[in-house]
Amino acid sequence: MQDLGINVIFEGSNLLRLLIGLWVTMRIAIVAIAISVVFGIAFGIVMTVKNTFVQIVARLYLEAVRIIPILVWLFLFYFGLTKVLHIHLGAEVVSVIVFSLWGIAEMGDIVRGAITSLPAHQRASGRALGLTDLQIYRYIIIPQAVRRLIPAAINLATRMIKTTSLVVLIGVVEVLKVGQQIIEVSILKTPSASFWVYACIFALYFIICYPISLWSKKLELKWQNQ
Amino acid sequence: MSQKTQEKLLEIMNLKKQYDDVETLKDISLDVHKGEVVVVLGPSGCGKSTLLRCLNGLEEIQGGQIKLNGEVINADKTKWHLIRQKIGMVFQSYDLFPHMSIIENILLGPTKAQGRDKTEVLAQAEKLLTRVGLLDKKDAYPRQLSGGQKQRVAIVRALCMNPEIMLFDEVTASLDPEMVREVLDVMLELAKQGMTMVIVTHEMAFAKAVADRIVFIDEGQIAEIAKPQDFFNAPTTERAKRFLNIFKFNEESER
Ligand SMILES: Nc1ncnc2c1ncn2[C@@H]1O[C@H](COP(=O)(O)OP(=O)(O)O)[C@@H](O)[C@H]1O
Numbered sequence: 169m170q171d172l173g174i175n176v177i178f179e180g181s182n183l184l185r186l187l188i189g190l191w192v193t194m195r196i197a198i199v200a201i202a203i204s205v206v207f208g209i210a211f212g213i214v215m216t217v218k219n220t221f222v223q224i225v226a227r228l229y230l231e232a233v234r235i236i237p238i239l240v241w242l243f244l245f246y247f248g249l250t251k252v253l254h255i256h257l258g259a260e261v262v263s264v265i266v267f268s269l270w271g272i273a274e275m276g277d278i279v280r281g282a283i284t285s286l287p288a289h290q291r292a293s294g295r296a297l298g299l300t301d302l303q304i305y306r307y308i309i310i311p312q313a314v315r316r317l318i319p320a321a322i323n324l325a326t327r328m329i330k331t332t333s334l335v336v337l338i339g340v341v342e343v344l345k346v347g348q349q350i351i352e353v354s355i356l357k358t359p360s361a362s363f364w365v366y367a368c369i370f371a372l373y374f375i376i377c378y379p380i381s382l383w384s385k386k387l388e389l390k391w392q393n394q
Numbered sequence: 395m396s397q398k399t400q401e402k403l404l405e406i407m408n409l410k411k412q413y414d415d416v417e418t419l420k421d422i423s424l425d426v427h428k429g430e431v432v433v434v435l436g437p438s439g440c441g442k443s444t445l446l447r448c449l450n451g452l453e454e455i456q457g458g459q460i461k462l463n464g465e466v467i468n469a470d471k472t473k474w475h476l477i478r479q480k481i482g483m484v485f486q487s488y489d490l491f492p493h494m495s496i497i498e499n500i501l502l503g504p505t506k507a508q509g510r511d512k513t514e515v516l517a518q519a520e521k522l523l524t525r526v527g528l529l530d531k532k533d534a535y536p537r538q539l540s541g542g543q544k545q546r547v548a549i550v551r552a553l554c555m556n557p558e559i560m561l562f563d564e565v566t567a568s569l570d571p572e573m574v575r576e577v578l579d580v581m582l583e584l585a586k587q588g589m590t591m592v593i594v595t596h597e598m599a600f601a602k603a604v605a606d607r608i609v610f611i612d613e614g615q616i617a618e619i620a621k622p623q624d625f626f627n628a629p630t631t632e633r634a635k636r637f638l639n640i641f642k643f644n645e646e647s648e649r
């Protein structure tokens with residue numbers, strides 16, 4: 169029988185299931201991003217402290233997060249740590265923890281970069297104008313640090329959203345998993361099902377990430393022109 | 395320049411400054427009178443910038459006293475931001491805030507630090523910008539200005555605080571040669587109007603023209619204080635002679 173492959177998406181509640189699966193990933197990403205922003209800013213400020221011990225610890229953490237693949241972290245936490253410590257953590261909770269650890273480290277480095285890249289003489293000229301330290305932060309440091317940090321932070325957020333698809337491998341039923349289930353059911357009837365399902369998932373990710381990166385480019389341009 | 399009075403505006407007494415264990419300024423004593431222009435000369439690294447930075451509390455001092463209008467200003471660290479409102483400073487590096495327009499740069503100090511009325515400050519700022527020929531740049535951003543224009547704005551920004559004294563630290567040192575003049579002219583104009591100034595510069599002809607007194611510093615100490623004509627024609631110390639010779643050589647080799 170002649171069947172348009174794309175119908176797979178709209179059969180039954182398939183699209184709704186995909187969207188629910190997507191929501192699971194987004195939920196993990198949103199919670200992790202929120203945690204990363206708050207604690208990442210704190211971590212970034214801590215990294216600017218001139219204390220050798222603090223700097224070494226911060227550096228080790230950052231490098232560990234960067235060198236070891238996220239997938240390994242997920243396995244380590246889900247299959248390793250929970251068993252060793254005899255605690256039970258759901259796959260979604262583990263995902264949030266691992267993505268937050270990653271986000272805090274990267275966000276911290278972005279914040280540190282934004283603060284330390286401001287030339288020291290700007291602080292001096294603010295003081296020479298009779299501004300208090302608080303006023304210098306409020307009118308000089310923070311506005312410029314935020315301008316420098318937003319594009320990189322948004323970029324990090326989109327990377328986190330994309331990478332959350334890895335959580336399927338520790339058993340979270342998210343959009344990819346749902347996609348696979350749909351494919352399994354429909355592959356006999358619709359041989360091209362896997363193409364359409366993955367194309368749909370591609371489109372969903374694109375719809376979420378593209379506007380975000382557009383927005384970040386727009387901000388960057390706007391601030392460059394000042 | 396000679397609106398100089400006998401009234402002491404700034405008194406520096408036995409000032410000592412150390413970085414870690416190194417004594418950068420050893421024992422500096424100097425009075426600056428109201429309306430006087432003091433030019434500080436000396437070889438690179440002798441402590442000129444450090445001295446200026448000590449005068450408005452950007453560096454902590456390890457000994458001595460600084461008085462402004464007879465009042466000790468270096469005793470209470472927490473009051474420096476109030477004192478700095480009376481001491482304007484312009485640096486060598488272009489230090490306009492890049493995220494603010496020219497007029498915002500100028501208004502920041504008077505409105506936020508001094509809490510003055512914005513319309514009143516704006517009127518003053520526009521008058522000052524007109525005087526340095528930059529009123530048409532008031533809504534531009536620093537990156538759209540040349541080095542010389544940026545330094546003129548930096549001077550206006552400091553002046554708009556109505557300071558009692560102005561400190562200039564080699565404000566033309568990073569400028570292209572053709573822009574040096576426009577900045578020095580602004581400073582000459584200020585001197586004529588009776589502004590009290592302490593100027594660090596490497597422009598000898600300018601120093602000769604603007605100074606009431608030359609203070610020559612070497613290795614963290616005042617080696618010589620003299621009227622400009624005396625200092626340039628007949629320096630009394632060996633060190634000052636050597637220092638001036640370097641510039642003579644430069645002038646000759648430029649011919
Ligand atoms: N922040 C600092 N820490 C340590 N040493 C400094 C610092 N700033 C200046 N110095 C030293 O103090 C001396 C005087 O410097 P400076 O006042 O900049 O000289 P000048 O302005 O006359 O060229 C130099 O030897 C310099 O290396």
Ligand SMILES: [Mg+2]
Pocket residue numbers: 442443444564
């Ligand atoms: Mg210097």
